[in-house]
Amino acid sequence: MKSDWKVGGKTYFTDGDGNGMVSTIERIDEPNEIVFKHLGMIKDGQEDFDSEDVKAWAGSLEKYLLVDYNGETQLHVEVDIQPEYEEMMNNGFDQGLAMVKHLAEK
Numbered sequence: 726m727k728s729d730w731k732v733g734g735k736t737y738f739t740d741g742d743g744n745g746m747v748s749t750i751e752r753i754d755e756p757n758e759i760v761f762k763h764l765g766m767i768k769d770g771q772e773d774f775d776s777e778d779v780k781a782w783a784g785s786l787e788k789y790l791l792v793d794y795n796g797e798t799q800l801h802v803e804v805d806i807q808p809e810y811e812e813m814m815n816n817g818f819d820q821g822l823a824m825v826k827h828l829a830e831k
Contacts (some may be wrong), residue, residue, distance in 0.1 A: 736761060738817075744768045751786065761787040782807050800825065 728736035739745035765774035
């Protein structure tokens with residue numbers, strides 16, 4: 726992930742080849758919440774905001790919230806995505822959240 730961490734700025738969620746999603750930060754409420762809005766894709770160094778594939782899910786939101794649960798802090802994630810992209814997103818979250826858990830428990 727690469728970001729300028731500014732509301733309205735660009736954030737890139739990419740794989741090792743630099744391909745992935747182009748997003749923006751919709752809202753930040755430090756340290757409780759961050760909301761990303763997905764805008765497009767990046768492939769082979771080219772940003773795509775207009776293809777039919779992108780239009781199918783552009784505007785989807787990804788929210789990360791820290792919530793108090795009986796005196797412990799839990800990370801809660803909400804994703805607004807079309808069903809056909811759910812498996813792809815879940816695979817990414819499984820890997821990413823496992824890393825967050827590992828780092829948090831160090």
